[in-house]
Amino acid sequence: MALSEELVAPWAEWQESYQDGQRLLEAGTYALTEGAVAAGLGVFAGYPITPATDIAEYMSKRLPQIDGYYLQAEDELAGMHMCAGASLGGQKAMTATSGPGYTLMHDAYGWAIVNEIPVVVVDAMRVGPVSGITGAPGQGEFYVSRYCSHGGNIETIVLSPNSVQETFWLTIDAFNLAERFRTVVTILTDQVVADMFEDLFLPGDYGALSDIVVPRRHNLTMPFFPADSSEIDLPPNVIGEGTGVCVSPYTHTEEGYDIEEMEAQWSQTFRLINKIRHHKDEILRYEAVGLDDAEVIAVAYGATARTVKTAVLEARRQGVKAGFLRLISLWPFPDELFERDQPYLVCELNYDGQLVREVMRAAPDKNRVHFMGKSGEMHTVAEVCEALEGVAKHQKMPQQPYIWTEVR
Amino acid sequence: MNKLAAKYLRPELVPTKACQGCAIGAIENWLLQAIDEMELKQEDVIFGAGIGCVGRQTFATWGGDNFGATHGRALAVATGLKVARPDKKILLVVGDGDAASIGASHLIHAARRNVGVTVICEDNMGYESTGGQFSPTTPAGYVTNSSPYGMAEQSFDPCDVVIAAGATFVAETTAVQWRQTVKVVKLAMQNDGFSFVHIRFPCVQNFGASALGSRDPLVSMEWIYDHTKGKTDDGAETDFAWETGIKHDASNSRPEYSKVLRDLNARVRADMAAGS
Ligand SMILES: Cc1ncc(C[n+]2csc(CCOP(=O)(O)OP(=O)(O)O)c2C)c(N)n1
Ligand code: SF4
Ligand SMILES: [Mg+2]
Numbered sequence: 034m035a036l037s038e039e040l041v042a043p044w045a046e047w048q049e050s051y052q053d054g055q056r057l058l059e060a061g062t063y064a065l066t067e068g069a070v071a072a073g074l075g076v077f078a079g080y081p082i083t084p085a086t087d088i089a090e091y092m093s094k095r096l097p098q099i100d101g102y103y104l105q106a107e108d109e110l111a112g113m114h115m116c117a118g119a120s121l122g123g124q125k126a127m128t129a130t131s132g133p134g135y136t137l138m139h140d141a142y143g144w145a146i147v148n149e150i151p152v153v154v155v156d157a158m159r160v161g162p163v164s165g166i167t168g169a170p171g172q173g174e175f176y177v178s179r180y181c182s183h184g185g186n187i188e189t190i191v192l193s194p195n196s197v198q199e200t201f202w203l204t205i206d207a208f209n210l211a212e213r214f215r216t217v218v219t220i221l222t223d224q225v226v227a228d229m230f231e232d233l234f235l236p237g238d239y240g241a242l243s244d245i246v247v248p249r250r251h252n253l254t255m256p257f258f259p260a261d262s263s264e265i266d267l268p269p270n271v272i273g274e275g276t277g278v279c280v281s282p283y284t285h286t287e288e289g290y291d292i293e294e295m296e297a298q299w300s301q302t303f304r305l306i307n308k309i310r311h312h313k314d315e316i317l318r319y320e321a322v323g324l325d326d327a328e329v330i331a332v333a334y335g336a337t338a339r340t341v342k343t344a345v346l347e348a349r350r351q352g353v354k355a356g357f358l359r360l361i362s363l364w365p366f367p368d369e370l371f372e373r374d375q376p377y378l379v380c381e382l383n384y385d386g387q388l389v390r391e392v393m394r395a396a397p398d399k400n401r402v403h404f405m406g407k408s409g410e411m412h413t414v415a416e417v418c419e420a421l422e423g424v425a426k427h428q429k430m431p432q433q434p435y436i437w438t439e440v441r
Numbered sequence: 442m443n444k445l446a447a448k449y450l451r452p453e454l455v456p457t458k459a460c461q462g463c464a465i466g467a468i469e470n471w472l473l474q475a476i477d478e479m480e481l482k483q484e485d486v487i488f489g490a491g492i493g494c495v496g497r498q499t500f501a502t503w504g505g506d507n508f509g510a511t512h513g514r515a516l517a518v519a520t521g522l523k524v525a526r527p528d529k530k531i532l533l534v535v536g537d538g539d540a541a542s543i544g545a546s547h548l549i550h551a552a553r554r555n556v557g558v559t560v561i562c563e564d565n566m567g568y569e570s571t572g573g574q575f576s577p578t579t580p581a582g583y584v585t586n587s588s589p590y591g592m593a594e595q596s597f598d599p600c601d602v603v604i605a606a607g608a609t610f611v612a613e614t615t616a617v618q619w620r621q622t623v624k625v626v627k628l629a630m631q632n633d634g635f636s637f638v639h640i641r642f643p644c645v646q647n648f649g650a651s652a653l654g655s656r657d658p659l660v661s662m663e664w665i666y667d668h669t670k671g672k673t674d675d676g677a678e679t680d681f682a683w684e685t686g687i688k689h690d691a692s693n694s695r696p697e698y699s700k701v702l703r704d705l706n707a708r709v710r711a712d713m714a715a716g717s
Contacts, residue, residue, distance in 0.1 A: 097705055107549075110514070110517070114510070117518060120525075122522045122525025124524075273506060273522070277506060280507070288501075291500065
């Protein structure tokens with residue numbers, strides 16, 4: 034019997050609808066640039082860092098051709114604030130970085146989120162902390178991308194692609210979500226998916242994508258910041274149209290005035306959290322294979338999911354009933370995907386254990402959630418197969434060199 | 442409310458929440474006078490503010506579109522905004538902490554790029570909204586709440602920094618120079634490029650109390666007046682004097698940043714159309 038396979042993401046359909054175009058051998062960074070252009074990007078502002086540097090270079094070439102603007106910022110903090118400013122002025126905006134630059138953006142993150150400014154941020158993760166090893170992949174910003182500002186009282190949207198082709202579609206999707214939810218959407222990719230070259234289909238005419246691209250609209254009326262509302266699909270606020278809008282870092286009224294009253298603080302928080310929580314189903318994206326009869330479910334995202342999927346298929350051939358769950362939307366965390374009372378094997382590129390902690394929280398039995406962390410280098414198919422067999426047949430993780438299994 | 446405030450500000454947010462005797466409100470009025478003399482309308486100007494007394498007391502008072510940035514970042518936001526809305530004048534009102542300390546790198550690079558904004562740096566020589574600590578513009582030796590033994594570091598004049606970085610209009614005044622301030626703000630806003638106007642004013646609440654020993658606004662104003670002239674009333678020389686007036690005027694001598702980018706696009710797109 035064939036294994037059940039499911040891709041829940043808007044591009045499952047998009048790939049069917051758009052067949053006219055060109056096929057290239059290109060890198061993830063190239064797909065990301067083209068995805069942003071296809072989505073109507075107007076301004077890119079950033080500061081170079083491996084493995085996101087190629088995005089900046091592609092943008093510097095591509096944007097003037099479509100009458101967009103490439104701004105090379107003095108640092109990442111400036112880069113993201115420039116994006117927020119450009120977006121307030123009515124342009125779709127994006128920045129791209131890796132871990133060291135990502136941490137510098139948090140000031141701008143909070144400002145853009147509280148002011149409901151659509152911006153797309155790319156973090157191509159590498160092993161850390163700090164500079165770590167420049168060319169080695171990592172998955173250490175799973176939580177940081179959720180808590181990308183201080184002070185709490187926010188929800189965030191984070192997506193992660195696992196192939197060059199998916200990077201293209203997912204980037205368009207990220208811009209759409211940023212517009213619809215009036216917020217920052219983070220694309221959490223990694224050194225492998227960003228740098229690798231793969232088959233890439235690009236539609237021949239981006240104009241024909243108007244059916245799937247959410248255009249920039251302008252909110253010209255009060256309320257600029259609807260209190261207590263979880264409504265989405267509101268047009269973003271715009272500066273320069275004389276609406277009298279006020280944006281700021283302070284707790285705001287519906288006009289955007291600063292206010293120091295708890296009711297206003299609560300109303301603002303309700304909006305920032307619930308516009309996302311109440312529409313979680315609009316954000317959920319994942320891929321699943323063979324879950325129906327699985328006796329162990331391997332969980333991964335990004336580059337890691339590539340080997341893990343191969344390992345699951347290989348384990349099946351060896352008689353282990355393994356299933357595969359690849360998260361594409363990482364935040365808001367898809368608790369609903371972990372309702373099956375089965376053992377889970379969570380593979381990720383860090384030793385401290387990040388994704389695994391959320392799976393432990395969401396799964397029915399946290400004692401049956403196993404961790405397989407690697408640092409700086411990819412899991413191998415053999416390693417994952419051995420772990421799947423150990424968990425499925427002996428309810429135990431085998432000891433393997435350079436793999437962390439402990440989560441405390 | 443005076444006529445200018447009625448014409449340009451939001452009645453519900455005026456007067457400012459600044460301390461009694463603080464010059465923030467008066468200086469804002471001078472900005473309005475310059476705007477009025479230029480015959481600008483509310484919709485012609487985008488008003489951006491920093492954080493701190495200067496930023497927060499002026500934020501959202503302007504009747505048109507407003508933004509208040511996080512501490513120091515107004516210029517970074519304005520750079521992106523100017524590229525998106527080159528048709529608008531952007532007026533930024535920021536503190537010395539915003540401009541010369543936490544946001545100093547944005548200040549330098551906005552000047553270098555010649556971004557079309559006018560920065561009004563209202564310099565009260567310290568971080569006043571956090572209670573009066575020294576800043577990069579506090580005169581050496583002066584007592585503040587974080588320099589109880591006298592400011593030990595050397596200060597700098599942000600005008601020197603932006604001139605070196607490439608600003609196309611730079612001027613300095615103080616809170617006792619009403620007419621001069623209106624005049625230079627007008628010139629600043631007529632420059633299609635990066636303009637910097639540095640205005641010294643006294644914080645009566647903190648600087649007055651710790652450095653000058655009195656919260657009486659008259660004591661602070663007299664101190665500013667003396668240091669503007671370089672002489673006290675009885676003719677004695679002050680410990681130092683500020684050099685006020687226009688410090689650098691290369692207005693409209695080189696293209697504004699967003700125009701540079703637009704021209705670049707036009708060139709690239711023309712080459713593409715010509716098939717090269
Ligand atoms: C990132 C950050 N650091 C520190 C602060 C606290 N803070 C608020 S205003 C301010 C100093 C403001 O000084 P200045 O810009 O000169 O404005 P003033 O209050 O003197 O008018 C500080 C340190 C902050 N809001 N954000
Ligand atoms: S603390 Fe100083 S600068 Fe702030 S409002 Fe009061 S007098 Fe003005
Ligand atoms: Mg100050």
